[in-house]
Amino acid sequence: METVTFQIWRGGPARRGGLAGGGKLVDYSIPVSEGMVVLDAVHKIQAEQANDLAVRWNCKAGKCGSCSAEINGIPRLMCMTRLKDLPLDKPVIIQPMKAFPLIRDLVTDVSWNFRVKKTIKPFRPRAADAADGTWRIAQSDIDRVQEFRKCIECFLCQDVCHVLREHHLQDEFAGPRLLVYTAALEMHPLDVEDRLQDLKRAQGIGLCNITKCCTTVCPEEIRITDNAIIPMKERVADRYYDPLKRLFRALRGRKKN
Numbered sequence: 001m002e003t004v005t006f007q008i009w010r011g012g013p014a015r016r017g018g019l020a021g022g023g024k025l026v027d028y029s030i031p032v033s034e035g036m037v038v039l040d041a042v043h044k045i046q047a048e049q050a051n052d053l054a055v056r057w058n059c060k061a062g063k064c065g066s067c068s069a070e071i072n073g074i075p076r077l078m079c080m081t082r083l084k085d086l087p088l089d090k091p092v093i094i095q096p097m098k099a100f101p102l103i104r105d106l107v108t109d110v111s112w113n114f115r116v117k118k119t120i121k122p123f124r125p126r127a128a129d130a131a132d133g134t135w136r137i138a139q140s141d142i143d144r145v146q147e148f149r150k151c152i153e154c155f156l157c158q159d160v161c162h163v164l165r166e167h168h169l170q171d172e173f174a175g176p177r178l179l180v181y182t183a184a185l186e187m188h189p190l191d192v193e194d195r196l197q198d199l200k201r202a203q204g205i206g207l208c209n210i211t212k213c214c215t216t217v218c219p220e221e222i223r224i225t226d227n228a229i230i231p232m233k234e235r236v237a238d239r240y241y242d243p244l245k246r247l248f249r250a251l252r253g254r255k256k257n
Helices: 038-048 111-118 139-150 156-160 176-186 196-200 213-217 224-240 243-256
Strands: 002-011 023-032 068-071 074-077 092-095 102-104
Touching: 002 038, 023 038, 038 092, 068 156, 074 156, 074 213, 111 176, 139 176, 139 224, 156 176, 156 213, 176 196, 176 224, 196 224, 213 224, 224 243
Parallel strands: 002 092
Antiparallel strands: 002 023, 068 074, 068 092
């Protein structure tokens, strides 16, 4: 068996007031075997060397989104990152997601995402168009939003987004995960709710500069930028920045007055 060194972040958040606190990377060396993923290594370290290591996980199948972390500086799911795909001749660095407040060790507080999600206007269907009280929907319209349903809310896209990670604009920008959620509602063939003003103001979609880093880290391979964020940007631009439409609305407003 090959012995590999893992550097795992240990400790809690830095204390307020400039007092000593925070944490540090701690070295752990363990033998690894074929087929192991990073989460296997973390569990082995937790069982044999660091019983108090805090780590969040659940399904170990890449479907719950719980074990998100930064592995060698890249936001990834620990359960889906195989050791054979990493350079094992040097320490494997495992750190918590940096875009969210640290609780302890590898566990971060992602509750902000759920609070913002509650502020997004919910699904509001149009009236039924069939005598039996149901709807008729084209399959192409269903296929368009089905991709967004694959999201497991691992929040890796939120973690890698520079608006949240580097500029800390959580009060002004909802982030790619919640823009995908909004897109799933806006593009639903039955939905009649209007969320464009919220996209422009509360969710701050204009702050996204479409670097596609969120798409790169998505474990479900959702085309976040191309299929969700850009179409929403276009809708907002059409309403608020198209000069002809602005003129038309101005003239219509005068006529009503």
